[in-house]
Amino acid sequence: MEITIFSLNLWRYYGEWQKRLPKIVNHIKEKNPDIILLQECFDDSRFNKPGNNQAKQLNKQLSFKHCFYSIAEKLETERGKSITDPVFDGLGLLSNINVVAVEDFKLKKQAEDKHSRIIQNILFEKDGKKFRLYHTHFSNRDDWAKMHLQETYKLAKKERTKPIIAGDLNIIITNDLKEVTGDEYQISWFVKKYVSYPSKKEVLDYVLLPKNNFQFESIECNLNQLSDHCPLIVKLKFKKDL
Numbered sequence: 001m002e003i004t005i006f007s008l009n010l011w012r013y014y015g016e017w018q019k020r021l022p023k024i025v026n027h028i029k030e031k032n033p034d035i036i037l038l039q040e041c042f043d044d045s046r047f048n049k050p051g052n053n054q055a056k057q058l059n060k061q062l063s064f065k066h067c068f069y070s071i072a073e074k075l076e077t078e079r080g081k082s083i084t085d086p087v088f089d090g091l092g093l094l095s096n097i098n099v100v101a102v103e104d105f106k107l108k109k110q111a112e113d114k115h116s117r118i119i120q121n122i123l124f125e126k127d128g129k130k131f132r133l134y135h136t137h138f139s140n141r142d143d144w145a146k147m148h149l150q151e152t153y154k155l156a157k158k159e160r161t162k163p164i165i166a167g168d169l170n171i172i173i174t175n176d177l178k179e180v181t182g183d184e185y186q187i188s189w190f191v192k193k194y195v196s197y198p199s200k201k202e203v204l205d206y207v208l209l210p211k212n213n214f215q216f217e218s219i220e221c222n223l224n225q226l227s228d229h230c231p232l233i234v235k236l237k238f239k240k241d242l
Contacts, residue, residue, distance in 0.1 A: 005236065007207065008039070009039040012054075044087045065098075070120045072089050072116055072118045073116040100125050101123045115140075131163075136168075142171075145170040162184065164214065165206075166208065171206070186214070188232065205229060
């Protein structure tokens with residue numbers, strides 16, 4: 001059984017969202033993923049009606065079976081200026097695979113960190129098989145991102161079967177991934193090298209697969225016109241019954 005995951009940092013409403021939205025929709029339709037993971041997915045009342053977050057806007061045209069939005073934080077300032085309208089940053093999930101449950105975990109926030117981060121803990125079921133995915137967006141500093149990875153990995157080890165970990169991990173030092181997860185995960189970038197943040201020629205976005213349960217069939221990250229990040233598209237295969 002194969003599953004295709006499409007992960008993209010939406011870059012909130014920056015970069016002329018109304019022009020980017022149809023391009024994102026068309027690219028998703030072309031790639032036909034089963035699961036879509038969206039970071040920097042905003043519910044911003046300056047640009048949308050309250051509750052009509054960017055995941056909902058995309059799904060209005062995509063019509064995926066499930067659409068979930070998890071709020072990570074309410075923004076009080078932007079670029080040094082106070083925000084008076086309700087603005088929320090979060091994680092979006094669209095899925096044509098049955099979603100059994102979604103639970104949000106709040107990650108630890110360092111004293112100097114201006115942003116709150118969460119994990120979208122998602123339980124899926126396909127063809128009678130259940131599997132779990134941790135969708136997340138770590139803080140944008142090397143040490144904070146590594147601490148979030150360590151915290152996420154500790155949570156993952158407590159699960160009955162280890163979850164997939166995916167999203168914008170903000171990890172530039174790729175060896176940190178191996179240092180934290182050891183030999184238990186197969187990491188997309190180590191399977192196929194790519195750049196997901198082209199303006200700085202960095203890789204920030206990853207999919208980590210538990211080696212005992214999944215394997216990569218294909219990895220693609222080569223389009224940079226949808227956002228400031230490139231979409232990461234992976235096809236994975238179950239290695240055994242979970």
